[in-house]
Amino acid sequence: MGLTPKEYDAMTEEERKAYDEAARKKEAEEQAALPYRWKQTLSEVDISVDLPKDILRKDLIVVLKRDSLKVAIRGQDPIIDGKFHKLIKADESAWTLISQNNSDKKELNINLEKFNGTEWWKCVIEGHAEIDTTKITPENSKLSDLDGETRGMVEKMMFDQRAQAAGKPTSDELKKAEALEKFKKMASQIHNVILLAV
Numbered sequence: 001m002g003l004t005p006k007e008y009d010a011m012t013e014e015e016r017k018a019y020d021e022a023a024r025k026k027e028a029e030e031q032a033a034l035p036y037r038w039k040q041t042l043s044e045v046d047i048s049v050d051l052p053k054d055i056l057r058k059d060l061i062v063v064l065k066r067d068s069l070k071v072a073i074r075g076q077d078p079i080i081d082g083k084f085h086k087l088i089k090a091d092e093s094a095w096t097l098i099s100q101n102n103s104d105k106k107e108l109n110i111n112l113e114k115f116n117g118t119e120w121w122k123c124v125i126e127g128h129a130e131i132d133t134t135k136i137t138p139e140n141s142k143l144s145d146l147d148g149e150t151r152g153m154v155e156k157m158m159f160d161q162r163a164q165a166a167g168k169p170t171s172d173e174l175k176k177a178e179a180l181e182k183f184k185k186m187a188s189q190i191h192n193v194i195l196l197a198v
Helices: 005-010 013-032 140-144 148-165 171-197
Strands: 037-040 044-052 060-064 068-073 080-083 094-099 105-113
Touching: 060 094, 060 105, 068 105, 148 171
Parallel strands: none
Antiparallel strands: 037 044, 044 105, 060 068, 068 080, 094 105
């Protein structure tokens, strides 16, 4: 399914829509096959694992390290066991076991504080199904919660990420091109002034 940005740009709008829809469907199927559900903001990742309703905290093994996670029911194979895609702040991360009303299951919720709170994760555990981070659109309310400097950095990062995915110039490359155009214009004007003086 992986196209280069050039190949993607060469597609018609209709072909892009069909490609994006197929990619979203494939991604959703892969994510549904994981033994957990997850979502993220720039600063944290939340993982949910469905468990039998008779499970107690003492029945669980949850080991959160800065680079890995292990979740298991005592005496059983691990539900999750692997290296994180990126590092976390283990001492600022936590888990809770929640009983769901009118349900035959409980839910283990794990909140991970990202070590680098300025990037999207493409997966939680290395080797697990990945998402396309270029398609992430954060909630405006979350973006507006950021201070001006951080918000500007995040917006620039998002612009650059989308531009690179589309094979287009990043904001820095656009600034350089703009500066070069200004220089060319100034050089042309100086050249004209020199010709007039001669």
